[in-house]
Amino acid sequence: MSSPAQRNRARPWLILLVAATCAVASVEAAPTSDRLLTQAAGGADTGGWGGDWEDLSVSFPDEPPSEPASASPPPTRSSQAPAAQEAASPAQPAADEPPEAGWDWSEWGDPKSASEESTAAPSIEGTPADSASAEDAAGTGTDADSWDWDWDETPAAAGAVTTTRRAGVGAKAASPRRGGRTVKPRDQRLASTAEPDFEGEIRAGYRLFPGVQPFEVIPSKKDPEMHPCLDCHEWAESDRTPRRLQEPHDNFQLKHGLHGKGEFWCFTCHHLEGEGGLRTLEGLKLPFDEAYIVCSQCHAQAARDWYFGAHGKRVTSWRGDRQILNCTACHYQHKPALAARKAMPGPTTRMGMERPDHWVPKAQLDTQDGHKPLWERIAERRSGGQP
Amino acid sequence: MRKHRYEATTGQADHARRKFLKGIGTVAVAAGTAHGARAAWGGETLGDAFADFFQKHYQRMTPAEIQETLRRIERKAKRRYGVDMQCSNTPPRGGVVFGYAINISKCRGYRDCVHACVKENNLSRDTQYIRVVEMPQGSLDLAQGDHYFEGEVPKEGKYYLPLQCMHCDNPPCVKACPIDATWMEPDGIVVVDYDWCFGCRYCMAACPYSARFFNWGQPDLPPEEINPDTHYLGNRPRPKGVVEKCHFCIQRTRNDRPPACHAACPTGARVFGNLLDPDSEIRYVLENKAVFRLKEELGTEPKLWYFRDT
Numbered sequence: 001m002s003s004p005a006q007r008n009r010a011r012p013w014l015i016l017l018v019a020a021t022c023a024v025a026s027v028e029a030a031p032t033s034d035r036l037l038t039q040a041a042g043g044a045d046t047g048g049w050g051g052d053w054e055d056l057s058v059s060f061p062d063e064p065p066s067e068p069a070s071a072s073p074p075p076t077r078s079s080q081a082p083a084a085q086e087a088a089s090p091a092q093p094a095a096d097e098p099p100e101a102g103w104d105w106s107e108w109g110d111p112k113s114a115s116e117e118s119t120a121a122p123s124i125e126g127t128p129a130d131s132a133s134a135e136d137a138a139g140t141g142t143d144a145d146s147w148d149w150d151w152d153e154t155p156a157a158a159g160a161v162t163t164t165r166r167a168g169v170g171a172k173a174a175s176p177r178r179g180g181r182t183v184k185p186r187d188q189r190l191a192s193t194a195e196p197d198f199e200g201e202i203r204a205g206y207r208l209f210p211g212v213q214p215f216e217v218i219p220s221k222k223d224p225e226m227h228p229c230l231d232c233h234e235w236a237e238s239d240r241t242p243r244r245l246q247e248p249h250d251n252f253q254l255k256h257g258l259h260g261k262g263e264f265w266c267f268t269c270h271h272l273e274g275e276g277g278l279r280t281l282e283g284l285k286l287p288f289d290e291a292y293i294v295c296s297q298c299h300a301q302a303a304r305d306w307y308f309g310a311h312g313k314r315v316t317s318w319r320g321d322r323q324i325l326n327c328t329a330c331h332y333q334h335k336p337a338l339a340a341r342k343a344m345p346g347p348t349t350r351m352g353m354e355r356p357d358h359w360v361p362k363a364q365l366d367t368q369d370g371h372k373p374l375w376e377r378i379a380e381r382r383s384g385g386q387p
Numbered sequence: 388m389r390k391h392r393y394e395a396t397t398g399q400a401d402h403a404r405r406k407f408l409k410g411i412g413t414v415a416v417a418a419g420t421a422h423g424a425r426a427a428w429g430g431e432t433l434g435d436a437f438a439d440f441f442q443k444h445y446q447r448m449t450p451a452e453i454q455e456t457l458r459r460i461e462r463k464a465k466r467r468y469g470v471d472m473q474c475s476n477t478p479p480r481g482g483v484v485f486g487y488a489i490n491i492s493k494c495r496g497y498r499d500c501v502h503a504c505v506k507e508n509n510l511s512r513d514t515q516y517i518r519v520v521e522m523p524q525g526s527l528d529l530a531q532g533d534h535y536f537e538g539e540v541p542k543e544g545k546y547y548l549p550l551q552c553m554h555c556d557n558p559p560c561v562k563a564c565p566i567d568a569t570w571m572e573p574d575g576i577v578v579v580d581y582d583w584c585f586g587c588r589y590c591m592a593a594c595p596y597s598a599r600f601f602n603w604g605q606p607d608l609p610p611e612e613i614n615p616d617t618h619y620l621g622n623r624p625r626p627k628g629v630v631e632k633c634h635f636c637i638q639r640t641r642n643d644r645p646p647a648c649h650a651a652c653p654t655g656a657r658v659f660g661n662l663l664d665p666d667s668e669i670r671y672v673l674e675n676k677a678v679f680r681l682k683e684e685l686g687t688e689p690k691l692w693y694f695r696d697t
Contacts, residue, residue, distance in 0.1 A: 213666050305696075309668025310490075310676060313655035317643040319664075330655060338654065343540045344498035348513045 208296075212307045215322040218315065219289045220329060233272050240267060255335040269294050288328075295327045431466070435459055444567065445580040445619065453619070456582075460623055468610040468624070474617045477641040479574035485635055485690065486575070486662040487646075488672045489549055492696035493656035496521060496540035496547035503651030507636060508622040509614055511606035516598075516633040517551045517648060529681075551648070552577065552598035552633035553681065553689030560632075563593035569630075575662070575690055576635050578620040584629040591630060595682050596689075599632045635659075662690070 242265050245252065254265070271279040278286040278294050286293055296303030305311035306327070313325045331338070431439070438459055442448075448456065457474045464472040501517045510516065520532035524544050532548065541547065554577050561569050561577065568584040571577050591599045605627045617623040618638035625631050636646035640659075644650075649657045660669035672678065676694040683689070 211666075308671040308675070309660075310658060310672045310694075311655065311696075313652070314645070314668060315650070316645075318640065318645050318649075318659050319643050319661060319667075325655070330653070338495065340539045340541065341495075341497055343496055343537060344502050346498065346501075346535045346537065347515045347518060 209304055209307050213309075213322055215307075215324050217289060217292065217326050218323055218329065220291075220326055229266075229270070229272065230276050238272055242267075253334070255337070256333070289326065291326055291328045291333065431463070435462065439582075442582055444583050446570070457619060460617075460619070464613075464624055468608070468613055470610055470613045470615055472613070472615045472617055472623070474619060474623050475638065476619050477638070479572050479576075479641065481573075482661075482663055484575040484662045485554070485640060486660060486669045486673070487554075487635070487691040488658040488669055488676075488678065489691065489693050490656040490658070490696065491546055491548055491693050493654045494519070494547040494549055495654055495656075496536065496542075496545075497653060499651045499653055500549060500648035500657070503647040504633070504636075506612060507614055507639070507647035508634075509606075509608055509617070509624055511602065511608060511625075513607060514600050514602075514631075516600070517549055518597075520548045520550060521545050522548050548693070549648075550596060550598070550681070551691070553596055553687070553691040554633075554635065556688035556690055557686060559593040559595065559685075559687055560590035560599060563589040565589060572620070572637075574641075576620075576637055576640075577632070578634050578637065579629070579631060580620070581623070581625050581629045581631065586628040586630065588630060595685055595687065599630050601630050602627050 245265070256264070267279075268281070269278055271277060271285055273285070277288060278291060280286065280294055281297055284293075292303065292306065296306075302311050306324075309322075309324070312327070312330070314322060315325060316323045327333075438455070442456060443452065445453070453476055457476055460474045461472050464470055464474075496519050498519050501515050501519060504510065504516050505512065505514075508516065518534055519536075520529065520534055521536040521540075521542070522529075522532045522545060524546050529548075536542070536545075554571075554575055556571075556575070558569075558571060558577050561571060565587065566583065566585065569577065569579045569590055586601065588601055591597075591601060602625055606625055608624060613624070614622060616638055618634075618641070621634050621637040636644075636648075640646055645659050649659045658668050658672050660667035662669060662673075664670065672694055673692060677697075678692040678694040680689045680692055
C-alpha cells in the first residue's frame with residue numbers, strides 16, 4: 001500500500017519541479033519568444049503541442065528587433081479600424097517585449113501616414129475566402145439569436161468545420177495547420193509574399209494585440225428573414241440620411257446601446273454594395289463573418305479579451321486549432337443584451353428529506369425579520385428575557 | 388400429535404434443504420454459462436466475480452490487467468444496462484496540467500453546465516457535481532448562498548457562483564483517504580478508483596468545498612441515457628457505496644475536447660486550458676484578470692479560479 005502512496009505524493013512536486021526547471025532554463029537560454037520551444041523540448045512527451053510551437057513562436061516583423069542594427073522599423077499601418085487601435089494602445093506595454101527599442105508611438109496616431117496607407121492599401125472587398133464560408137458551413141455554424149447549438153460537439157462534427165476561413169494571414173496564404181507541422185513561420189510567409197498582408201494582420205488582431213494566437217471563427221448562419229434589406233434595396237434607392245426609421249422600416253427595432261437613440265443607424269455598420277455586408281467606421285468593407293472587427297471598434301476591452309480567449313468561447317478542443325465563436329454567435333447584433341431565461345432544475349435534497357418551497361439560507365434568517373443575531377439572543381437570555 | 392409435529396419439522400427441514408440445493412444448482416449453472424440470469428453474483432460469471440474480487444489498485448495493475456479490467460467493466464455494463472460501452476484508459480498527456488477559470492460576471496445561473504455534466508458523466512439523477520449558488524451581490528459569504536433558486540435568472544441583486552471540484556494541487560481529500568483510493572493524476576486531475584474505494588467518506592469530511600458525493604444506493608441511471616464513451620477513472624457507471632466527484636471530464640479532456648460544462652455554457656463564462664502553456668487562454672486570464680480562489684487561506688491550492696470582467 002505504501003508504494004502507490006509514495007508515488008502519488010511525489011508526482012505533483014516532481015511535475016512542478018520539472019516545469020520550474022524548464023522555465024528557468026528557457027528564460028536563461030532563449031529569448032522570450034522562444035519559451036514555448038524550449039518548454040516543448042523539455043517536456044517528456046511530444047504529444048503536447050508538438051512541432052507547432054516551434055513554428056508559431058516566431059517574432060512579428062514589426063516587433064522591435066533584438067539587434068540595434070535595424071533601427072527603422074517598417075511603417076506602422078494605422079489605416080484600418082483606428083478606434084480599436086487607439087483603444088489597444090494602452091495595452092501595449094503588457095506585451096512581452098518592451099516597446100522602447102525601435103518602436104515609435106507617434107506613428108499610431110499619425111494622420112498623414114494613415115491617409116497614405118489607406119490609399120496604398122488594396123481594397124479587400126470580395127476577399128476570396130468569404131464567399132464559401134457562410135453558406136457552406138451553415139449546417140455547422142451557430143444560430144445568431146438562439147442557444148440551440150449542440151454543446152456536445154464531437155470531433156467528427158468538428159471536422160465539418162473545415163470550411164471555416166482562417167482569419168488573418170490565412171486569407172491569402174493558405175496555412176493548413178490541421179495536419180500538424182505544415183504551417184510556415186509567419187516571417188517566412190510574409191517574406192514569400194510581395195505585399196505584406198497588413199489587413200490580414202489587423203483582421204486577425206495580431207497588429208492590434210501582439211501575442212494573439214492564430215484562430216478560426218466559426219461562421220454564422222445567414223438569416224435571410226432577419227436581414228431582408230437586399231430584397232428591396234437591390235433595386236430600390238436607399239436614403240442615406242441618418243434619421244429615425246419610418247414606414248416600411250418600422251418593424252425593425254434596434255436596441256443596441258445608443259443605436260436606438262439615433263446615434264447610430266444602419267449605415268454605421270452596413271453597406272449595401274454587392275451582396276451587402278459590414279463596414280467599419282472608416283469604410284473598410286467586411287463580410288458578416290468578420291463582425292468581430294466591427295464590434296471591436298467600440299467594445300475594445302471585450303475585443304481584447306475575445307482575442308486572447310477570456311471572453312467568448314473556444315469550441316471543439318482546448319488545444320490545437322483555436323476555433324472560437326464570433327461575437328454574433330452569442331449576442332444578437334441588433335439587440336446584444338442577453339435575455340433572462342428560466343433556470344434548469346436545481347439539486348434534489350437527500351433521500352427522505354422534503355425541500356421547502358422557498359428555501360431561505362440560515363444566515364439570512366438570523367438577520368431578518370424576527371430573528372435576532374446570536375449575541376443579542378445570548379444577551380437576552382442572560383438578562384432574563386429583558387431586552 | 389407427536390407424529391404430526393415430527394412431520395411438520397421434517398417438512399420444514401426438507402424445505403430448507405431443497406432451497407439450499409436449489410441455490411447450489413443455480414450457482415453451478417451460473418458458473419457453467421456466460422450469462423446466468425439471476426445468480427448469486429448479480430448475474431456475473433464466476434470468473435468475473437473472482438476477478439472483481441481480486442482486482443488490484445489501478446496504479447498497481449499491469450497494462451494487460453488493466454485491459455482485462457476494462458473489458459470486464461464493459462461486460463458488466465452490458466449485463467446491467469444493456470448498452471455497448473467503451474471503457475478507455477487514456478493516459479495523461481505530458482506537459483499538461485489542467486486549470487479552469489469561471490467568469491462570475493458572465494455566469495447567469497442557467498444551470499446548463501449542471502445538466503450537461505449529469506448526462507455526460509453518467510451521474511445518478513439525484514446527484515449533481517456542479518452546484519450553482521445564487522449569491523447576494525457584494526458578498527462572498529457562502530452561507531448566504533441559495534442552492535435551490537428557481538425561475539427566471541439572473542435575478543436582481545444576485546450573482547451566480549458555480550461550485551465544483553477545485554482539483555486542488557494540495558488536495559486534503561487525497562490526504563484523508565486511508566487506502567489511496569483517490570489521488571492526483573500527473574495532469575492535475577484528482578481521480579477516484581471506484582473499485583478500490585470502500586466508502587468510508589473521510590474524503591467528504593476533509594473536502595472544504597463539499598465537492599464529493601456518496602452513492603447511498605444503486606445510482607439511478609436510465610439505460611437509454613447512458614453515455615457509452617467512458618473512462619476507468621471517469622464516467623463509467625459507479626457501484627453503490629463509493630465516493631465520486633468531478634474529474635474534469637477526463638474522458639473528454641484527455642482526448643483534447645473541452646469538458647462538458649465548458650461546452651454547454653451558453654454565456655462563455657468558462658475558460659479551460661493547460662496551465663503549463665504560456666499561450667493558453669487560461670494563462671491569459673490568470674495573468675491579466677483579477678482572479679480569486681475560494682477558501683484560499685486553507686492552502687489547498689485550487690486549480691479553479693474565479694474572475695470578473697472588469
